[in-house]
Amino acid sequence: MPDVRNCRKCGKIFSYIGGVPICPSCRQQEEEIFKKIKDYLYENPGASVTEVSRELDVSIELIKRFLREGRLEIVGEEGKNLLLECENCGRAINSGRYCKDCERELLKGFQTAANKISQKISDNQTGSSATKMRYLHKLDYKRREEE
Ligand SMILES: [Zn+2]
Ligand SMILES: [Zn+2]
Numbered sequence: 215m216p217d218v219r220n221c222r223k224c225g226k227i228f229s230y231i232g233g234v235p236i237c238p239s240c241r242q243q244e245e246e247i248f249k250k251i252k253d254y255l256y257e258n259p260g261a262s263v264t265e266v267s268r269e270l271d272v273s274i275e276l277i278k279r280f281l282r283e284g285r286l287e288i289v290g291e292e293g294k295n296l297l298l299e300c301e302n303c304g305r306a307i308n309s310g311r312y313c314k315d316c317e318r319e320l321l322k323g324f325q326t327a328a329n330k331i332s333q334k335i336s337d338n339q340t341g342s343s344a345t346k347m348r349y350l351h352k353l354d355y356k357r358r359e360e361e
Contacts, residue, residue: 217229
């Protein structure tokens, strides 16, 4: 039995293959929009989100999502736009979630945290073996999504 779902965007029933429950035609539509934005930004470097949104009839949310995902990048000097800001310090960025400075800081933080974790793991290995892991099965994942 194929797994069928209602598309999150249009509500149509489709056979689900994983990831965000969006039907193939809506996914295709998003790709088309993505291409349109890319072309528009190429021809109009430095265009504002409102301009792109108005000219292409695309929601600002979707544009921002592409930017956050790093699929789109704002053309022009970093720190000069009002489209996207660093989630950490609020400085204007061209793509992604953080500015370069915060990214560097966060990376350092991640590395420190990762070092601590690996330290912990090796402590556990020499000490107790009580730390249990569980493989997150796709079925469990789906079930939780449905709740
Ligand atoms: Zn759909
Ligand atoms: Zn920042």
